[in-house]
Amino acid sequence: MIKVTLKSGVVNEYAAGITVYEIALGISEGLARNACCGRLNGSIVDLRTKVGSDCKLEILTFDDPDGKKAFRHTASHIMAQAIKRLYPETKLAIGPSIDDGFYYDFDREKPFSPEELIEIEGEMKKIVKENYDIERSELPRAEAIKFMEEKGEPYKVELILDLPEDAVISFYKQAEFTDLCAGPHLMSTKYVKAFKLMSVAGAYWRGSEKNKMLSRIYGTAYPKAADLEAYVTMLEEAKKRDHRKLGKELKLFALLDEGPGFPFFLPNGMIIKNILLDYWRELHKKAGYVEISTPIILSRTLWENSGHWDHYKDNMYTTVIDGEDFAIKPMNCPGGMLVYKQELHSYRDLPLRVGEIGLVHRHEKSGALHGLMRVRCFNQDDAHIFMTEDQIKSEIKGVIDLIDSIYKQFGFKYHVELSTRPENSMGSDEAWELATNGLKGALDEYGLSYVVNEGDGAFYGPKIDFHLEDSIGRTWQCGTIQLDMQMPERFNLEYTDKDGSKKRPVMIHRVAFGSIERFIGILIEHFAGQFPTWLAPVQVKVLPISEKFEDYADEIYKKLDNAGIRAEKDLRAEKIGYKIREARNERVPYMIIVGEKDLEAGKVSLRSRVNGEEGQMDLSEVIERILKEITEKTN
RNA sequence: GCUGAUGUAGCUCAGUUGGUAGAGCAGCUGAUUCGUAAUCAGCAGGUCGCCGGUUCAAGUCCGGCCAUCAGCUCCA
Secondary structure (H helix, E strand, C coil): CEEEEECCCCEEEECCCEEHHHHHHHHCHHHHHHEEEEEECCEEEECCCEECCCEEEEEEECCCHHHHHHHHHHHHHHHHHHHHHHCCCCEECCCCEECCEEEEEEECCCCCCHHHHHHHHHHHHHHHHCCCEEEEEECCHHHHHHHHHHHCCHHHHHHHHHCCCCCCCEEEEECCEEEECCCCCCCEHHHCCEEEEEEEEEEEHHHCCCCCEEEEEEEEEECCHHHHHHHHHHHHHHHHCCHHHHHHHCCCEECCCCCCCCCEECHHHHHHHHHHHHHHHHHHHHCCCEECCCCCEEEHHHHHHHCHHHHHHHHCCEEEECCEEEEECCCCHHHHHHHHCCCCCEHHHCCEEEEEEEEEECCCCHHHCECCCECCEEEEEEEEEEECHHHHHHHHHHHHHHHHHHHHHHCCCEEEEEECCCCCCCCCHHHHHHHHHHHHHHHHHHCCCEEEECCCCECCECEEEEEEECCCCCEEEEEEEEEECCHHHHCCCCEECCCCCEECCEEEEEEEEEEHHHHHHHHHHHCCCCCCCCCCCCCEEEEECCHHHHHHHHHHHHHHHHCCCCEEECCCCCCHHHHHHHHHHCCCCEEEEECHHHHHHCCEEEEECCCEEEEEECHHHHHHHHHHHHHHCCC
16 A cells, blocks of 8 residues: 555555556546646656655646646647648657647648648647547667657657666657657647647757758647637737837837848837936936946957957958958947046945946847847947955845836836856856856845856856846846956956055946847837836827817917927817827827817816826816826836 | 748738739828817829849749748857
8 A cells, every 4th residue: 555645735545556647536526637747756747657655646737837738748749640640751859838838840841831730720629539548658768769760750769869878768649649758748638628720930950050940830728718719819919019010100110121130219219218318327327327438339459359259250240440450349348448447446446337328239140130129239228337356246236226126117027047157258267156156146145036047158257137028928138237357357457455456356247228229129018008108209199179279289288398298289170089099099198188168267178098088177287297207207 | 040921002901813003091182170089072102122034914923132020040
């Protein structure tokens, strides 16, 4: 007999060899039907797994992240099975579950067409309906290889060959289809009730661009049709707030064929950009920063000295001036170094916080461009902090605090990643250790949780990255804090210490918005174009009912303008409904409507974006309210 | 850069098996002067992404390039 401790704390005894599923059945019929997999002594297992000894068991359903994985992974097997039935010549690569669904990579002469996706979905429906048991089995290495060779699946053979010698090689079988797979899986194909194949795309075998490109089919699956529908609706809603679409509609920016990846800012977008910069300058002044500006074009020798030339020359734009090579800056730091060297520094000057809104250019591959999120020229809200070693932690904490306050202002949620020393890096082990520990220590003391990306740091130092989400859950790196002990060395930076000796400062590179362009892209999606009053390009639109009230409208417009409110007037001979419709489409926070009644009373009628019609009131009241929203940055 | 898809008026799109282009909105002109999401009429607007080829004839077919979109790779 074996003792099984269930998640609820109940301890039951069973005969050895009972399956997880049978135990689950014993708990409750209903639970077992929804169950995907179990957590046996902490590891995720299939419901068919036999329980051999005393253990702890938790039954997982679709609602658990691991249950979701098992569920979607089964959906991916069903897709692969359908494809092998319809197009037997297709070779299978890999097919995992992902955040929102699953994919499977295939090798096939001809790419999958949308019509074929529909056919595949049809075949999948059959497989689900046919209700196949999913069985797990294991094979010794040699037999496993032979099995896949006989099936004519070279990618599977390669996968097995790459497994460690002592690895358990497991297979999952549903009817005629057997796949190499670590599992876990559902008990049967029948549970995958609602699924949809989303798209086809190319993907390199094993993620390397040196390998063959395979056809990847993306899909998603849910236990209930309603959940699938909700997901599809969410995607449609997200599309409506895509910053590229809203950027055009709201006339914020333009991306033209004449400058791929080089965004044009239109008057409305420029207002937002300038307000963000005003806000940034105000915050940074309070936080003890000074501001500089360094040139966009600097000599190649400078970039060789900084190390950028070695690492990134293929992604730098260059030019020749008077026969000498120059490069357009991809980063602001070398300029910052040169500014530091303009004078001698005392330990009393440190930490020295030097900000720069710098326009940088980086050649991104054509396929990587994406609206304002990934561009070839952008403004960094950069700053370099020069300090002593014992100021590292407090300075980093200060920067984290600043970045956090900025993201909170906009209501963003973010996650943090710490990237450590990459292969192709410069500097000593000691310097890297000191820098990495400095970042870790500051994060720990600040109490921020973070994930570690081993080997993802910059060539000159480790970094903390702040990632913000866009409207469909993709995350984009915005803020970053990088600790650098190499540039000060390379540029021979010094300060004079108390005892008169020359010391080397430590440097932080940091950005909060990251790229202003990208930040604006995320802001557009975050607010779905409905910018809070303090950011809105137009804060109030004055709409006279008819041309008879033009003078009164103009009088009100002037008062708003004098109060420092961004107002517009719409004096066209259109009906009020039409003007309101347009103002709404422009996402203007406030409309002031004036007609006979208002003129007589000497008042205005207010319509707000959030509350709709608010009725008649004094203009002074409206102005006060809007000014309050602007200064307090609320709404 | 790679795989696939797409590119027609300022915008959103239609355009049969090849026979030299259409709608709605926006714009302009005129009429309308109106109380909370589209007033009516008229006018104007296109080297069908660019270059080349096939053909009596190309927006439609073929090739090359450019750009965009989805994903992969990359992202100091």
